[in-house]
Amino acid sequence: MTRLNLTQANINRRSALTGLLAISASGALAACGQSSAATEAVQEFDVLGYAKPTKFFSGSEMRALGAMADTIIPSTDTPGAVEAGVPDVIQGLASEWGDDNFRQYWREGIRRVYKTLSGETKFLAMSPEEREAVLGAYDAKVYAGEIEDTFYRDMKKTVATAYYMSEPGATQELAYEAVPGEWIGQAPISKYPKTWAT
Amino acid sequence: MADFDFVVVGSGMSGGWVAKELCERGFKVAVVERGRPIDPVADYTDMVDPWQMEHLNLKGPDTYADYPIQSEVYAFHSYTKQFWVKDGEHPYETPEGQDYKWRRGHHVGGRSIMWARQSYRMSEIDFTANKRENFAIDWPVRYADIAPWYDHAERFAGISGSTEGLEILPDGVFQPPHHFTIAEEKFKAAVEASFPGRKVIPGRAANLTQPTEEQTALGRGKCQARDHCFRGCSFGAYFSANSATLPAAERTGNLTLITDVAVHKVLHDEATNRVTGVQGVNVKTNEGVTITGDAVFLNASAIVSPLILLNSATEYAPNGLANSSGQLGHNLMDHFSGARGYGRMPASLQSHYYGRRPNGFYIPRFRNHTEEGEGFSRGYGYQGRIYRNSWSGRVDRGGVGSDYKAGFREPGEWWFGVVAFGEILPRFSNHVRPHKTKTDRWGFPVPIIDAKHSDNEINMVRQATRDTRAMMAAAGMDLIRGDDPDTAMPSAPGDGIHEMGTARMGRDPATSVLNGFNQSHDIPNLFISDGSFMTSAGCQNPSLSYMAFSARAADHAGKLMKDGVI
Numbered sequence: 001m002t003r004l005n006l007t008q009a010n011i012n013r014r015s016a017l018t019g020l021l022a023i024s025a026s027g028a029l030a031a032c033g034q035s036s037a038a039t040e041a042v043q044e045f046d047v048l049g050y051a052k053p054t055k056f057f058s059g060s061e062m063r064a065l066g067a068m069a070d071t072i073i074p075s076t077d078t079p080g081a082v083e084a085g086v087p088d089v090i091q092g093l094a095s096e097w098g099d100d101n102f103r104q105y106w107r108e109g110i111r112r113v114y115k116t117l118s119g120e121t122k123f124l125a126m127s128p129e130e131r132e133a134v135l136g137a138y139d140a141k142v143y144a145g146e147i148e149d150t151f152y153r154d155m156k157k158t159v160a161t162a163y164y165m166s167e168p169g170a171t172q173e174l175a176y177e178a179v180p181g182e183w184i185g186q187a188p189i190s191k192y193p194k195t196w197a198t
Numbered sequence: 199m200a201d202f203d204f205v206v207v208g209s210g211m212s213g214g215w216v217a218k219e220l221c222e223r224g225f226k227v228a229v230v231e232r233g234r235p236i237d238p239v240a241d242y243t244d245m246v247d248p249w250q251m252e253h254l255n256l257k258g259p260d261t262y263a264d265y266p267i268q269s270e271v272y273a274f275h276s277y278t279k280q281f282w283v284k285d286g287e288h289p290y291e292t293p294e295g296q297d298y299k300w301r302r303g304h305h306v307g308g309r310s311i312m313w314a315r316q317s318y319r320m321s322e323i324d325f326t327a328n329k330r331e332n333f334a335i336d337w338p339v340r341y342a343d344i345a346p347w348y349d350h351a352e353r354f355a356g357i358s359g360s361t362e363g364l365e366i367l368p369d370g371v372f373q374p375p376h377h378f379t380i381a382e383e384k385f386k387a388a389v390e391a392s393f394p395g396r397k398v399i400p401g402r403a404a405n406l407t408q409p410t411e412e413q414t415a416l417g418r419g420k421c422q423a424r425d426h427c428f429r430g431c432s433f434g435a436y437f438s439a440n441s442a443t444l445p446a447a448e449r450t451g452n453l454t455l456i457t458d459v460a461v462h463k464v465l466h467d468e469a470t471n472r473v474t475g476v477q478g479v480n481v482k483t484n485e486g487v488t489i490t491g492d493a494v495f496l497n498a499s500a501i502v503s504p505l506i507l508l509n510s511a512t513e514y515a516p517n518g519l520a521n522s523s524g525q526l527g528h529n530l531m532d533h534f535s536g537a538r539g540y541g542r543m544p545a546s547l548q549s550h551y552y553g554r555r556p557n558g559f560y561i562p563r564f565r566n567h568t569e570e571g572e573g574f575s576r577g578y579g580y581q582g583r584i585y586r587n588s589w590s591g592r593v594d595r596g597g598v599g600s601d602y603k604a605g606f607r608e609p610g611e612w613w614f615g616v617v618a619f620g621e622i623l624p625r626f627s628n629h630v631r632p633h634k635t636k637t638d639r640w641g642f643p644v645p646i647i648d649a650k651h652s653d654n655e656i657n658m659v660r661q662a663t664r665d666t667r668a669m670m671a672a673a674g675m676d677l678i679r680g681d682d683p684d685t686a687m688p689s690a691p692g693d694g695i696h697e698m699g700t701a702r703m704g705r706d707p708a709t710s711v712l713n714g715f716n717q718s719h720d721i722p723n724l725f726i727s728d729g730s731f732m733t734s735a736g737c738q739n740p741s742l743s744y745m746a747f748s749a750r751a752a753d754h755a756g757k758l759m760k761d762g763v764i
Contacts, residue, residue, distance in 0.1 A: 072598050097253040132599045143596030153594060160593040165248040174589060178247060180553035183423040185377030192550045195589050195609050198248050
């Protein structure tokens with residue numbers, strides 16, 4: 001058997017996954033390096049606010065994550081990240097899928113980025129426009145290489161992945177055919193103008 | 199009186215063919231499968247939508263713990279892992295400092311469920327390669343011997359492909375090919391213009407693009423262009439033992455499928471020098487099982503089939519049954535992959551495509567054929583695809599908000615990806631042997647798999663890497679990512695999932711295990727028609743050859759039995 005699964009899409013998907021998994025190994029070290037900032041950040045969160053013991057992220061962590069996710073992928077003419085259930089997917093990853101390193105990496109990452117984005121006005125208290133301006137400025141620095149923030153990029157990739165695998169992301173924002181029925185190698189873009197969801 | 203006319207060990211790619219051919223000739227056949235039955239409704243996951251996938255279909259820590267080796271396979275993910283063995287339950291060893299990637303599943307159909315469906319004939323150039331180079335031993339068959347059986351296998355299995363008239367890659371009985379994207383068409387034109395000996399053709403895949411009546415009658419349907427094949431196909435649209443050969447065998451009323459029985463030994467009667475059946479263990483109950491037959495086919499893979507015979511040693515055959523040549527377990531081959539290249543392909547963004555093609559393009563071997571190779575014999579073919587960059591290729595990109603979101607909605611640029619698959623030479627030193635003391639939990643010896651690449655494979659992958667770059671440059675691509683021609687290495691032995699050669703066929707019983715009909719030189723009613731028989735590897739994906747040789751061997755064995763010879 002040989003592999004034909006080497007479209008760029010798959011390669012990038014795989015490296016996205018590798019990124020997520022590398023987290024498990026590197027998470028503990030990263031956590032040590034940021035411990036004082038993390039401790040400080042922890043104080044802003046209601047650590048006891050777990051809705052259920054099976055949910056790893058607290059209510060305040062989920063609100064912070066949701067605000068960031070919805071700023072990365074807002075609702076437009078199609079639903080945004082929160083409406084598509086993205087924070088719940090990430091809650092599931094932390095609660096049921098990942099190991100302790102993964103959980104720690106994400107908890108500290110969410111808190112640290114949230115704190116970074118919050119000035120006198122907390123990120124959650126900002127209007128959507130303010131959130132986009134603040135997060136956009138931070139994102140620009142990360143992608144310009146001025147700030148190295150692997151967690152932020154992992155979070156962004158995960159938010160986007162969860163969004164485009166969600167039903168609204170796949171079927172409304174993009175185009176999805178569960179059973180295409182046939183392969184047509186060439187067709188005008190006007191006939192199929194959207195990115196295929198899978 | 200034996201229980202069956204034939205006992206076939208293994209229900210996968212080759213065993214299914216043996217069962218079909220023998221059952222259709224009126225023989226009573228037992229197929230003994232070490233794995234579990236497959237229930238398409240419960241086991242196939244091809245109807246799961248992306249949003250139904252738990253945890254984004256990411257492989258988690260538990261998966262890596264259970265499947266450290268299998269999880270590396272391109273076809274392995276959370277919705278296909280039911281088809282792969284849990285590594286901890288099925289140990290094997292390699293010598294210190296060596297690696298071997300043994301990828302497999304234990305269930306009815308074997309790897310015919312998870313295979314990549316690429317189906318190519320070997321050519322006269324392949325069947326005469328050892329002889330021309332005076333390397334290893336000559337094949338006892340020529341292309342003309344097997345060509346009608348390739349026809350037979352293709353007609354029944356259903357192979358999509360294009361007729362090209364190439365000596366290196368003979369044409370066959372094809373269903374309509376999967377057409378190229380506009381970028382692939384442009385790549386083809388550029389490569390063929392720059393390198394007159396090279397061709398870029400549609401991949402030949404065992405996916406039905408125009409089912410025949412025979413296929414429809416088996417409940418098989420047209421390929422729905424979903425490209426979820428590794429999850430199993432509810433439409434039976436790609437060839438598997440489960441969709442095609444086993445149902446064909448079953449409908450004759452002559453098939454008995456015995457699952458969850460691991461065969462450990464082939465039984466042999468010294469007085470008559472005949473095998474009389476197989477002995478094994480029910481892997482669920484640990485009870486011993488004996489199944490008798492007038493002849494035995496081994497189709498348990500090129501790792502397990504020789505081990506069963508080596509484990510069947512008696513006073514009569516102290517080095518293992520059917521091993522008077524001493525070649526059993528040796529000459530282990532595979533195909534290496536390597537020479538990967540990824541890049542942006544300049545082509546019209548006004549063209550798109552519809553559906554998900556379970557296939558791609560293929561570049562047949564040209565080295566040591568139309569062009570010389572530097573420092574190696576034999577050659578390699580390439581497989582690749584050129585698609586618009588999908589959403590997942592664009593997630594790690596600057597920007598937030600509606601601009602970032604808008605950057606996904608339209609198809610991205612054209613992205614090219616290619617990988618070469620190269621021939622590995624048969625070498626005696628590359629082999630599988632049973633561990634002297636360690637067994638699995640059912641009492642079967644732990645395999646020791648000892649295989650290394652030689653300079654031939656290393657020089658080959660480096661040439662292939664140079665060729666990858668040259669073809670990308672000829673098509674106007676920048677190399678975005680790819681192997682370095684100075685340091686490229688072939689993938690680890692076994693990684694091609696094409697293990698073969700461990701009971702090679704040949705004319706001389708002193709140097710080969712099987713004759714040209716997959717029949718043991720030593721024991722006339724013993725046959726092996728999994729990849730073990732291969733005398734050399736070619737660089738083509740081998741399953742189609744296993745099908746053709748299995749059908750031919752079963753036909754021959756049937757004739758011998760009818761004539762009272764075996």
